[in-house]
Amino acid sequence: MKMAKKIIFWILVGFALIQFFPIDRTNKPINSAANFVDARKTPEKIRTLLKNACYDCHSNETVYPKYAFIAPVSWSVKSHVNEGREHLNFSTWETYNKDLKENMITKSIQTIQSKAMPMPGYIVYHKEANLSEAERALLIQYFEEMLKTKTY
Numbered sequence: 001m002k003m004a005k006k007i008i009f010w011i012l013v014g015f016a017l018i019q020f021f022p023i024d025r026t027n028k029p030i031n032s033a034a035n036f037v038d039a040r041k042t043p044e045k046i047r048t049l050l051k052n053a054c055y056d057c058h059s060n061e062t063v064y065p066k067y068a069f070i071a072p073v074s075w076s077v078k079s080h081v082n083e084g085r086e087h088l089n090f091s092t093w094e095t096y097n098k099d100l101k102e103n104m105i106t107k108s109i110q111t112i113q114s115k116a117m118p119m120p121g122y123i124v125y126h127k128e129a130n131l132s133e134a135e136r137a138l139l140i141q142y143f144e145e146m147l148k149t150k151t152y
């Protein structure tokens, strides 16, 4: 019993200590000339869908939820944001070359279709990112139109 109490005590101490590891949650400033939704003047509906479902991980406009402030959950959130931005960052869209843009649009269509994106774990806490079939179809249609007309 004494042992169990000790273990719990040290787990609590450990939990308290990891809260002090700093995590950088500052967003880089937005350059609207490079930002996907601004540069392309996307229709309002598409803009809202992208902002609600993709921008937290794929832009420099991340809004961190409350649970993102408690370690170790915060580490996982931050690593998803870093990784998401590395793959695709809508805030720096206009700095991409044509091939990369085409590739990202193609992959976006695939991942939305297969429901790999937005990440399933994220949807649980972000109801607005839980896209309906109709909303998925709208986004796919918008991206397909880009591919067809080659306007990236």
Ligand code: HEC
Pocket: 050, 053, 054, 055, 056, 057, 058, 079, 080, 081, 083, 084, 087, 088, 104, 107, 108, 109, 111, 112, 117, 118, 119, 122, 129
């Ligand atoms: C909770 C964070 C999160 C959200 C929300 C999210 N993504 Fe992702 N996305 C990631 C991460 C992390 C990766 C990289 C790892 C992987 O492929 O699973 C990724 C990868 C991708 C890739 C693959 C890029 C490549 O190089 O293969 C595409 C395309 C993509 N996301 C599009 C989207 C779109 C479109 C949305 C919105 C409908 C979205 N994502 C929403 C985190 C997210």
